Amino acid sequence: MVKLLWPNTVVSDWSLPKLVSDLRSQLNRAGLQQNCIVTVRGQGYRFAPAIEVSEHPLTSTLMNAQAPLATEQSMPAVTPQSENALPARYWLPVLVIACLCFVGLMTHSTEQTAGLHFGEPSDAIGRILWVDDNPTNNLQEKRYFERHHIGVYTVKSSEEALLLLQMYEYNLIISDMGRAQEPLAGLKLLQHLRSEGDNTPYYFYTLIDNQEMLEVIKTSGGQGVATERPQLYGQILSHFAKK
Numbered sequence: 001m002v003k004l005l006w007p008n009t010v011v012s013d014w015s016l017p018k019l020v021s022d023l024r025s026q027l028n029r030a031g032l033q034q035n036c037i038v039t040v041r042g043q044g045y046r047f048a049p050a051i052e053v054s055e056h057p058l059t060s061t062l063m064n065a066q067a068p069l070a071t072e073q074s075m076p077a078v079t080p081q082s083e084n085a086l087p088a089r090y091w092l093p094v095l096v097i098a099c100l101c102f103v104g105l106m107t108h109s110t111e112q113t114a115g116l117h118f119g120e121p122s123d124a125i126g127r128i129l130w131v132d133d134n135p136t137n138n139l140q141e142k143r144y145f146e147r148h149h150i151g152v153y154t155v156k157s158s159e160e161a162l163l164l165l166q167m168y169e170y171n172l173i174i175s176d177m178g179r180a181q182e183p184l185a186g187l188k189l190l191q192h193l194r195s196e197g198d199n200t201p202y203y204f205y206t207l208i209d210n211q212e213m214l215e216v217i218k219t220s221g222g223q224g225v226a227t228e229r230p231q232l233y234g235q236i237l238s239h240f241a242k243k
Contacts, residue, residue: 017155017163027098036098039166047098126171126240127151129200131161131189133179138205141229148237158189165198172201172223172239174232177208187220194221201239205232 020037027036038048128150132138135154142152153170155161157179164170173193175186182188190202204217204225214225223239226232 017160018157020163021159039163123149124151125149127153127169128236129161129164129170129173130154131156131158131173131175131186132205133157133176141205141232144229144233145236148240150236150240158185158192161189162192165193165200170200172203172236174203174205174236177204177206187217190217190222191220203232203235203239 024037036048125148128145130138130142130152132154133156135142135156138154142154145152153164155164161173161175175189177184177186179185186204186206193200193202199221201223202221203223205227206225207227208214208217208225209227217225224235226235
């Protein structure tokens with residue numbers, strides 16, 4: 001499934017939310033307008049109940065169609081198709097593909113959950129969600145925090161961050177400011193979280209020398225801004241020391 005949706009792409013273990021998003025887009029383009037995969041907080045994903053119900057009539061239709069064929073193979077006959085035959089042929093492949101994708105997602109989610117526990121030290125003091133569209137730029141900082149028994153999990157977009165925040169708890173968030181064509185993506189994510197009542201501590205790690213922007217971050221509910229590694233290390237370790 002990953003090869004089909006993301007050909008020639010290196011996929012990390014924490015790309016499951018993006019994989020779900022891409023799968024939903026593929027199903028929508030195929031004509032399935034309803035949201036067939038829903039998020040279950042703390043567990044992962046499952047099919048919407050409406051999708052599970054819609055499988056049963058199609059399955060029974062196929063089973064009923066196979067019985068006459070077994071007894072009348074020697075008598076070829078042409079029967080007119082019902083008005084519902086075309087929709088059934090159309091939706092059946094979509095549902096079969098969705099079922100296969102769902103099984104793959106559940107397997108991937110189970111493996112990812114197990115990896116989460118082994119990815120953190122047994123004496124971890126906390127967990128960071130790091131939002132940056134270029135996570136390789138922060139590998140040195142990530143290793144530093146991991147040496148101090150802090151788990152660090154990276155995502156590349158605000159959408160991925162919001163999905164993970166629905167399923168897992170994090171002690172704080174580190175974010176860049178601009179991503180892709182959105183120069184204020186980090187600030188908008190902060191403002192969205194605060195508007196939803198999410199008060200997870202939020203730190204920016206970016207080059208900002210504009211005093212007005214610093215004031216906007218403060219009034220929006222941000223905890224701090226760091227432009228250099230030592231400054232970031234000091235702020236984050238001080239935060240965990242206060243726990």
